[in-house]
Amino acid sequence: MILITGGARSGKSRLAEQLANEKASACGGNVLYIATSLVTDDEMARRIEQHQQMRPSHWRTHEGYRQLGNEIRQQSAFFPVVVLECITTMLTNLIFDWAGDSDPDRLDYLALERWLEPQIDDLLKASTESRSEIIMVTNELGCGIVPEYPLARHFLDIAGRVNQKLAQQANEVHFVVSGIDMKIKG
Incomplete structure (x- = not known):
């Protein structure tokens, strides 16, 4: 497992796609691209479309953010390379699924994290x-200021713990800054 982290617009996706191309070419296989974003407005629709156009047309795309461990188990026999883009977006979507229309100031964040944990563990296991x-x-969300609002602070905490768990299990970890890849593990 390879984990690629970095700030927004740092070049993470480009590196992931480059590595996927290299690995798929080396084994003569194809790539499964798991896209976790949802179209929430026109801007997001444009971003998703730009990402789709950047990927090779022969890659298969699975759009979703739930039960990704199962998706990996089902598809790994057919795809020697799987790109999951991105964990942070997946977490966001899962959190909003769990919270619904609840007031963020009244959420039980410990219960939320207990609900997320088996899903992350299953993804890691798969x-x-x-x-x-x-x-x-x-x-990588830990390089900025601590957010003002409780939901954002708790999201930062949850995503940070998830990223630590993923990095611990990964064979390689890359940190991307301004388009420059720094391999920090493996």
């Missing part, structure tokens, strides 16, 4: 047991 090369992209 990724580390898979014969496919799994390339995960996530955002």
Whole structure:
């Protein structure tokens, strides 16, 4: 498993796609691209479309953010390389699924994290047991200021713990800054 982290617009996706191309070419296989974003407005629709146009047309795309461990288990026999883009967006979507229309100031964040934990653990288990090369992209959120609002602070905490768990299990970890890849593990 390879984890690629860095700030927004740092070049993480480009690196993930480059590594996926290299690994797929080396084994003569194809790539499964798991896209976790949802179209929430016109701007997001444009961003998703730009990402789609950048990817090779022969890659298969699975759009979703739930039960990704199962998706990896089901597809790894067919795809020697899987790109999961991105963990932070997946977490956002799962958190909003769990919270619904609840007031963020009244959420039980410990219960939320307990609900998320088995899903993350299952994703990690599927990724580390898979014969496919799994390339995960996530955002490094710990380099900025601590957010003002409780939901954002708790999201930062949750994403930070998830990223630590992923990095611990990954064979390689890359940190991307301004388009420059720094391999920090493996």
